[in-house]
Amino acid sequence: MPQTDPTPSPRSLNSRLFVILLLVGALAVALVPLWYGRGGRAERMRNALAEARTECRARYAEALTAADSARVDSLIPTTRGQHRPEDGTCGQYREKRLLR
16 A cells, blocks of 8 residues: 655645635624624614604604605704704605615
């Protein structure tokens, strides 16, 4: 029976290293959004969006006519007592189906 060399070739070491790097990279891609989502900035953004959505829902519930709904469509909701134009209008939230 022929004797085989027990030391792995450099090519097999490179391929093993490549597979390990791929696994570590995939793990990092999976965990970074979880880590970022727990950060303070993402939490504040979620809270601000929830506050804006609540205000828009309340305003739409109060609207009795189509003209009232049109006024609410153009309303920029307040977030922590401030109007922030980058948040968009209630109509934009409604069009994106965020008010369900």
